[in-house]
Amino acid sequence: MAVFRARAVAVAAGVPAAFAVLAGLLTVCSTTATATAAEPARVVSAADQRPWSVTRDLVRTARPPMAVTFHLPTADRVVFITIDDGVHKDTKGLRYVEATKLPVTAFLTAWTIKDRARYFSRITRWGSIQNHSATHTSMALSTTDLEHEICYSQRALSKDFGTTPWLMRPPYGAGFARMETQVTAARCGIDDFVMWDAVVENGRLVDVGNGLRPGSVILLHFTPNLEKDLKAAVRAARAAGLKPADLADYLPAPSPR
Numbered sequence: 627m628a629v630f631r632a633r634a635v636a637v638a639a640g641v642p643a644a645f646a647v648l649a650g651l652l653t654v655c656s657t658t659a660t661a662t663a664a665e666p667a668r669v670v671s672a673a674d675q676r677p678w679s680v681t682r683d684l685v686r687t688a689r690p691p692m693a694v695t696f697h698l699p700t701a702d703r704v705v706f707i708t709i710d711d712g713v714h715k716d717t718k719g720l721r722y723v724e725a726t727k728l729p730v731t732a733f734l735t736a737w738t739i740k741d742r743a744r745y746f747s748r749i750t751r752w753g754s755i756q757n758h759s760a761t762h763t764s765m766a767l768s769t770t771d772l773e774h775e776i777c778y779s780q781r782a783l784s785k786d787f788g789t790t791p792w793l794m795r796p797p798y799g800a801g802f803a804r805m806e807t808q809v810t811a812a813r814c815g816i817d818d819f820v821m822w823d824a825v826v827e828n829g830r831l832v833d834v835g836n837g838l839r840p841g842s843v844i845l846l847h848f849t850p851n852l853e854k855d856l857k858a859a860v861r862a863a864r865a866a867g868l869k870p871a872d873l874a875d876y877l878p879a880p881s882p883r
C-alpha cells in the first residue's frame with residue numbers, strides 16, 4: 627500500500643488581507659522503498675486561504691477558537707521534533723530515542739498503526755501521541771468523513787494508548803481552515819492544528835525557509851530512515867544552538883481531560 631506524504635512550508639504574505647501561503651510538494655513513497663518521487667508543486671485550495679487574524683508564526687482563526695501553529699513563538703532555545711504516519715517502525719530509531727531520551731511527538735494515523743510491541747508508546751516516552759487522522763484522507767475534500775477521520779481517531783488512539791490527543795496534524799497539511807474541519811475537531815477534543823516550518827527527510831534538513839530558530843516545528847516520518855532523520859534533526863538543532871523539547875510542554879493538554 628502506498629503512503630502519500632506531503633511537505634509544506636508556510637511563508638508570510640506581504641499584504642494585510644493575505645496570510646500564510648502554504649506551498650506543498652507531494653511525495654509518494656511505498657512502505658518498503660525509501661526512494662520518493664516528486665510530483666508537481668501544489669498550492670492549497672482557496673478554502674485554506676481565508677483572511678484571518680494572522681502573524682507570521684501563529685495563525686489564529688476568529689471562530690471556532692482553533693489555533694493553527696507552524697512555529698511556536700518562544701524565547702527558549704528549543705525545537706520540536708514531530709514524526710508522522712506510523713506504518714514503518716524502525717527499531718534503530720527507537721533505540722536512538724531511548725538512548726538519548728529524545729522528546730518526540732508522534733502524529734499517528736489510527737487505521738494503519740499496529741502497536742502490539744508498544745513501539746509508539748516507547749518512542750514517545752519523553753513526548754506524546756497525537757492525531758493524524760484515521761485513513762490519511764485530505765480534509766480539504768468535501769467528501770471526506772471528518773467525523774471518522776477526526777473523532778474515530780480520537781477514540782481509537784485513546785483506547786490504544788490511554789491518553790486522548792489534543793493536537794492534530796491534518797494529512798498533507800490540508801483542509802485545516804475549513805469551518806467543518808475546525809468545528810468537528812473542536813467538538814472531538816482537538817485544541818490545536820500543528821503544522822511545521824522545517825522538514826527532515828533522507829537524513830537531511832530541507833524546506834527550512836528561514837532556518838531553524840527557537841520554536842521551530844520539524845516534520846519527520848516513520849520510515850526506514852528514521853534513525854538517520856532523527857540524528858539529522860538533532861544535529862541541525864545543535865548547529866543552531868537549539869535543543870529538542872517536548873511539544874506537550876509548550877502546547878499542553880487542557881485540564882481537566
Ligand SMILES: [Zn+2]
Nearest residue numbers: 710711797798
Ligand atoms: Zn501523513
